[in-house]
Amino acid sequence: MNALDYVVLFGTLLGIAAYGMWRTCGRKDLRDYLSGGGQSGWLLIGLSVMATQASAVTFLSTPGQGYQDGLGFVQNYFGTPFALIIIAVFFLPVYRRLNVYTAYEYLGQRFDTKTRLLGAALFLVQRGLGAGLTIYAPAIVLSTIFGWPLNATIICSGLVVVAYTVAGGSDAVSLTQKYQLGIIFAGMILAFVLLVMKLPAGLSLGDALTLAGGFHKLQAVDFSPSLHVRYTFWSGLFGGTFLMLSYFGTDQSQVQRYIRGASLRESRLGLMFNAVWKIPMQFFILLLGVLLFVFYQFEQPPVFFNQAAWKNQPTGSAQTAEAEFATAHAEERRQLNAWLAARRAGDQSSEKAAFALAATAHTRVEVVRDSVKTQLGKESGTPANDNDYIFITFILDYLPHGVIGLLTAAFFAAALNSKAAELNSLASTTVVDFYRHLLNREASDVHCVRAAQGFTAFWGLFAIAVAIFANLSENLVQAANILGSLFYGVPLGIFLLAFFVKPVGGTAVFWAAVVAEVVILFLYGVRHLIPALDISYLWYNLIGCAACMLFSLVIQAALGPAPKTPATPATP
Numbered sequence: 001m002n003a004l005d006y007v008v009l010f011g012t013l014l015g016i017a018a019y020g021m022w023r024t025c026g027r028k029d030l031r032d033y034l035s036g037g038g039q040s041g042w043l044l045i046g047l048s049v050m051a052t053q054a055s056a057v058t059f060l061s062t063p064g065q066g067y068q069d070g071l072g073f074v075q076n077y078f079g080t081p082f083a084l085i086i087i088a089v090f091f092l093p094v095y096r097r098l099n100v101y102t103a104y105e106y107l108g109q110r111f112d113t114k115t116r117l118l119g120a121a122l123f124l125v126q127r128g129l130g131a132g133l134t135i136y137a138p139a140i141v142l143s144t145i146f147g148w149p150l151n152a153t154i155i156c157s158g159l160v161v162v163a164y165t166v167a168g169g170s171d172a173v174s175l176t177q178k179y180q181l182g183i184i185f186a187g188m189i190l191a192f193v194l195l196v197m198k199l200p201a202g203l204s205l206g207d208a209l210t211l212a213g214g215f216h217k218l219q220a221v222d223f224s225p226s227l228h229v230r231y232t233f234w235s236g237l238f239g240g241t242f243l244m245l246s247y248f249g250t251d252q253s254q255v256q257r258y259i260r261g262a263s264l265r266e267s268r269l270g271l272m273f274n275a276v277w278k279i280p281m282q283f284f285i286l287l288l289g290v291l292l293f294v295f296y297q298f299e300q301p302p303v304f305f306n307q308a309a310w311k312n313q314p315t316g317s318a319q320t321a322e323a324e325f326a327t328a329h330a331e332e333r334r335q336l337n338a339w340l341a342a343r344r345a346g347d348q349s350s351e352k353a354a355f356a357l358a359a360t361a362h363t364r365v366e367v368v369r370d371s372v373k374t375q376l377g378k379e380s381g382t383p384a385n386d387n388d389y390i391f392i393t394f395i396l397d398y399l400p401h402g403v404i405g406l407l408t409a410a411f412f413a414a415a416l417n418s419k420a421a422e423l424n425s426l427a428s429t430t431v432v433d434f435y436r437h438l439l440n441r442e443a444s445d446v447h448c449v450r451a452a453q454g455f456t457a458f459w460g461l462f463a464i465a466v467a468i469f470a471n472l473s474e475n476l477v478q479a480a481n482i483l484g485s486l487f488y489g490v491p492l493g494i495f496l497l498a499f500f501v502k503p504v505g506g507t508a509v510f511w512a513a514v515v516a517e518v519v520i521l522f523l524y525g526v527r528h529l530i531p532a533l534d535i536s537y538l539w540y541n542l543i544g545c546a547a548c549m550l551f552s553l554v555i556q557a558a559l560g561p562a563p564k565t566p567a568t569p570a571t572p
Helices: 003-024 030-035 042-053 056-077 080-098 104-110 113-146 150-197 205-214 233-250 252-258 264-298 315-345 348-380 387-398 403-439 445-469 476-500 506-525 538-559
Strands: none
Touching (some): 003 403, 042 252, 056 264, 056 387, 080 476, 113 150, 150 445, 205 315, 233 476, 264 315, 506 538
């Protein structure tokens, strides 16, 4: 990066953050601080929901996912439109009618205090751990760009977000998200255009897609019925629907984005905005990764994209691996050029033969990369994964100055808005469902705002600690979805019981939820020990939800008719 990049980066981020803090500094009304005042229009709600979900993990890691595995990851989102329609029809009217701060207050009214606290606790655990990933993602960018130690980078970048969120609360998040999202999309579209322009002369976009298809990168839909295949049409449709139902319908970081709309209609339109645009957005980012794959078939990539880890290798073994990699890649590039020439000449026989030789050479390239990953994994104790470094490597090596600064700003804008929303939701839940409900029912709004600021700082420090100790065998975007799937199914089961199964009481639901969560964690823990249980993580959402509901019915039948729970105030 040069001076222009730094001006673009820091000017963009500091300008947006200063604007948000200036507009919201000194807010003492609890509802404004936690929920943003309740006057948002549908477009602002839609952008806020999208920005909260689309963190730096999405824009940094998803292109690497597309590079490695192609478009298949988009199936993860096939259930999103159905989930958002269900939430708009059933969940949203209840939340607005009860005028709650958090979704878990409804559980206290429908069931009892212990069920409310369990739902809130599951959210705090999952979102607290997930917040660590949203700090970890931009720290990778900073440490790669500046050569800073990763842990120091995590601490510094995390403290910046904590300070911003503590000062402004939910209002600061909402006011700035539309500007941050604009920077993000401008940067990603510009990167896509420049990537297409940098493809080899004579290689059209159609040729690039044909080549990607030859390497099986364009298979967006897999109709395999196997539960062991991670991403299929069925796991995305069914498991994905339950994942998104829980995320958008019961996760406070999302619920508080839309329950304070100016009207029920505005909130619903904001959700429908995401129902329409979520899958196309993810498809576009994955396609960017697929084109990166094509680009690097003609331009030699690093043997391991995480250069900081690779540079620590012994000189002799590193040179040997790099020499083997360079030889195999040069042969692949030579055959792909022959393939392109034959394609231009209309010689289908030569085209087919050249691509077969290129595919053979590519296999040798991947063998070298796999051996490097295996070696690095043995040294670190966990499988090595460099997918998260692919996109940032391309940006730093091939894009012009100024654009580098803009895209780096885009990553940090994504991190800022999603991290701020997460911390604000964690503080909201802690204050409303625990502190004010259990410890200080008579606390004033001013007191609760101060408490929320303190809990925001606490959860920020917790997330920083998680990021420091993170050692991922998955790339970031998959790790985030796996973590969510471990904890989302059970809360969804609790809420569905609350909405639709009136004979079930709080005691049955509480213990059923505890058992169901233990079952999910057990399935995940033994997946490598028992091959039959090594299923796609998307199914955990459906299994957790179904188990919670089934166990609740069984326990309630054993307990007898549930006593009627007296109504409790919406806000304690």
